[in-house]
Amino acid sequence: MNNSGSAMKHHKKPIISPLRYPGGKASLYTRLREIVRANDLTSGTYVEPYAGGAGAALGLLVTGQVRRIVINDLDPAIFAFWKAIATEPLAMTQMLNEVDITVAEWSRQKDNYLNAARDDYLTLGFATFFLNRTNRSGVLNGGPIGGMDQSGKYKIDARFNRDTLTERIRLIALHASRISVLNTDGMAVIKRYSKRDNTLIYADPPYFEKAGSLYLNSFQDSHHSELASCLNKVSDSKWLLTYDNVPRVAELYAQRRREVFSLNYSAHRVVKANEIMVFSDTLAVA
Structure with a gap:
């Protein structure tokens, strides 16, 4: 060793x-x-x-560096995100560019995360994505950056750069045919x-x-x-x-x-x- x-x-x-x-x-x-x-x-x-x-x-x-990748995650929310990115990148991109980055929207997406059907990949996947980008440290069961009253130093949109995230999804979509997503x-x-x-x-x-x-x-x-x-x-x-x-x-x-x-x-x-x-x-x- x-x-x-x-x-x-x-x-x-x-x-x-x-x-x-x-x-x-x-x-x-x-x-x-x-x-x-x-x-x-x-x-x-x-x-x-x-x-x-x-x-x-x-x-x-x-x-x-490799020809194909296999992404597996047992968590249905993480799986839904990757499934949506691989199969519906345009819809995901539209949603991320149109969504309001507010505490009210955070509450709505939290409800989607908890209650959306597991096979509704777009709804569950986007909710997972939204919470990941707006929660402290990206932890899904955490609270929003800045707190519910937004009194913190950083606000809820601090990690939600629409242009950067749009480009990342675009790059993944270009290679989607070589990505297998499993749950x-x-x-x-x-x-x-x-x-x-x-x-x-x-x-x-x-x-x-x-x-x-x-x-x-x-x-x-x-x-x-x-x-x-x-x-x-x-x-x-x-x-x-x-x-x-x-x-x-x-x-x-x-x-x-x-x-x-x-x-x-x-x-x-x-x-x-x-x-x-x-x-x-x-x-x-x-």
Whole structure:
């Protein structure tokens, strides 16, 4: 195991995802690009079983580092957002450019988020997007930036730049035919795609210590153990995994190569945390 703890290079990372996602891994773009190239997967498929903001996946796709990406998220609201972006980008763009960025509209979108039909991807997906861009730290179950009375330093529209978000959706729409969006259990996705050639799986599951505040779908300890069993059984496939650097990870992946790295988080306050990356046996590590 490499315990150097050195910071990875994050320069020139493309920012494509329209979502603000605490703990998102878009900053790992450079390292993931190196791994894709080292494993000769530039014509292959990149899979995120726990996609969330999908920042790394979209960066790799839009810059031509991989041919296809698979975005999976078990949360129906996040899935609805990605489904709407992939299938109805013009409608999503029109909605983001016409919506009022007010507390009254926030309340209406919150109701849509809680009550829209799960298969009404446009309504649920836009509500998810609206709350993500207007809530503190992008956390969907949080409150609006500036508070309900808008007495805070920053106001509800502080993270809702219409032109920037329109451009990001336009870029994604250009590549939509090469994006698969799924709404299933992450381990099912791993089992499915680990059998395929020319495929890289990047698992970024809910973490041990940050799960409660950063993720919509948290893991119990049994889930972490089941995921480890799933990945260890396909150690001859090409995959990597990131986690918070806690002793349990070393126990679950004792037979796999591991490397510590640092990453900045921006949920509530900017902090630098040591995390750990785990590699399958056949993955060439750049």
